[in-house]
Amino acid sequence: MDAGTPHAADERSPHMADAGTPHAADEHFPHVTDARTRTAPATPATSAAPTAPDAPAEPRTPREFEATARARLAPEHYDYFAGGAGDEVTVRANEAAFGRLSLLPRVLRGAGRPRTDVTLPGGRAAMPVLVAPTAFHRLADPEGERATARAAAAAGTIMIVSMASTVAVGDVAAAAPGATLWFQLYVQPDMAFTETLVRRAEAAGCRALVVTVDSPARGLRDRERHHGLQDLPEGMACENLRDGGRVRPIVMSPEISWEHIGLLREMTRLPIVLKGVTHPADARLALGHGVSGLLVSNHGGRQLDTVPAAVDLLPEIVAAVGGAVPVLMDGGVRRGTDVLKALALGARAVAVGRPVIWGLAADGERGVTRVLDLLRAEVEHALTLCGCASVHDLDPDMVRRSCR
Numbered sequence: 545m546d547a548g549t550p551h552a553a554d555e556r557s558p559h560m561a562d563a564g565t566p567h568a569a570d571e572h573f574p575h576v577t578d579a580r581t582r583t584a585p586a587t588p589a590t591s592a593a594p595t596a597p598d599a600p601a602e603p604r605t606p607r608e609f610e611a612t613a614r615a616r617l618a619p620e621h622y623d624y625f626a627g628g629a630g631d632e633v634t635v636r637a638n639e640a641a642f643g644r645l646s647l648l649p650r651v652l653r654g655a656g657r658p659r660t661d662v663t664l665p666g667g668r669a670a671m672p673v674l675v676a677p678t679a680f681h682r683l684a685d686p687e688g689e690r691a692t693a694r695a696a697a698a699a700g701t702i703m704i705v706s707m708a709s710t711v712a713v714g715d716v717a718a719a720a721p722g723a724t725l726w727f728q729l730y731v732q733p734d735m736a737f738t739e740t741l742v743r744r745a746e747a748a749g750c751r752a753l754v755v756t757v758d759s760p761a762r763g764l765r766d767r768e769r770h771h772g773l774q775d776l777p778e779g780m781a782c783e784n785l786r787d788g789g790r791v792r793p794i795v796m797s798p799e800i801s802w803e804h805i806g807l808l809r810e811m812t813r814l815p816i817v818l819k820g821v822t823h824p825a826d827a828r829l830a831l832g833h834g835v836s837g838l839l840v841s842n843h844g845g846r847q848l849d850t851v852p853a854a855v856d857l858l859p860e861i862v863a864a865v866g867g868a869v870p871v872l873m874d875g876g877v878r879r880g881t882d883v884l885k886a887l888a889l890g891a892r893a894v895a896v897g898r899p900v901i902w903g904l905a906a907d908g909e910r911g912v913t914r915v916l917d918l919l920r921a922e923v924e925h926a927l928t929l930c931g932c933a934s935v936h937d938l939d940p941d942m943v944r945r946s947c948r
């Protein structure tokens with residue numbers, strides 16, 4: 545997993561070319577009665593409590609899952625999942641930016657129990673939190689992406705399957721028949737092979753393509769280089785990349801351009817969501833290329849370091865798009881209140897990357913289910929406290945910049 549040189553795009557390693565309670569909703573306070581139905585899941589019995597001193601026996605927040613996961617993962621795999629590019633300025637910024645935003649609730653609106661569902665180009669989701677595409681789930685759990693997809697289906701949300709999944713997208717779909725899947729694609733310079741990938745996603749029943757455009761080369765990740773990780777373990781591969789008897793490397797190419805997006809648009813009827821647009825000028829350009837949505841993302845700080853926090857980019861992109869297509873975002877979302885801030889600033893939905901990995905590594909499918917349930921319950925609770933009947937009641941005036 546060593547990016548090697550800034551032009552990691554030229555490298556060829558086998559799998560990559562360049563290479564709480566949320567709330568009160570969940571808690572029983574003997575002296576407080578909550579009129580809303582209790583929605584948070586019962587605490588699962590953990591058969592697999594880790595023993596590391598900083599890992600809670602029973603993680604109770606999405607963040608707490610990280611310590612549990614870390615105790616269970618090989619250090620090089622933990623660093624692959626957790627790490628980012630360069631000095632990890634952007635990794636930190638994504639979470640810190642949410643901390644600098646405040647929510648300003650409305651009162652006495654009689655909103656009742658809020659709805660959390662959202663409509664998106666590739667279907668509906670029961671909550672505005674999607675599973676971001678992340679690679680190599682079998683490093684975290686033997687069931688890999690199958691477990692993640694089952695958990696996403698149970699939560700009623702959408703899983704964006706990474707092109708670099710360690711279970712083929714068709715097998716992910718077969719393992720989780722109720723799941724709504726989107727397929728994340730790195731356009732390959734060999735457009736015939738790109739088409740093969742698109743057809744595999746279509747055959748698996750994927751409802752949208754999420755085309756990642758922030759990776760003309762792989763980010764320079766010091767943690768990966770430190771471990772010298774080059775290959776996936778024996779018996780694990782990027783299963784979508786099978787081509788005859790071999791597994792192709794994923795090529796991240798600086799040659800990819802808007803022209804390729806045009807070709808892709810002609811290749812499939814699936815909605816196309818561009819992931820990794822951060823400049824408003826590119827957001828405007830995207831509108832001329834037949835895309836159905838934008839996912840504002842700095843790749844969790846794993847590509848170009850020092851890109852601004854994703855949530856801070858959101859208002860400009862939303863303004864540039866002017867409502868023409870839905871805008872989604874990912875990066876640093878760890879709490880229901882983070883979700884509300886992003887939605888109030890104009891996102892239709894958010895996606896979470898690392899929290900899902902931590903759930904998966906901590907407790908497989910059950911861990912991912914727990915993380916998604918916690919987030920959903922937190923979103924519902926925060927909407928209630930903001931006086932909202934649904935996500936549609938959020939607006940930018942409910943977010944203020946605080947000075948901390």
Ligand SMILES: Cc1cc2nc3c(=O)[nH]c(=O)nc-3n(C[C@H](O)[C@H](O)[C@H](O)COP(=O)(O)O)c2cc1C
Nearest residue numbers: 625676677678679706756843844875876896897898
């Ligand atoms: C371990 C890991 C693997 C990732 N793999 C992919 C990938 O295969 N394709 C992609 O478009 N983004 C990938 N991403 C980026 C995520 O889709 C997402 O943008 C990011 O994780 C969001 O930030 P968060 O982890 O703070 O939620 C990956 C992120 C992580 C942490």
Ligand SMILES: CCCCC(=O)C(=O)O
Nearest residue numbers: 559560561679708794846
């Ligand atoms: C070739 C796999 C790329 C995975 C990825 O996008 C990431 O690690 O951030």
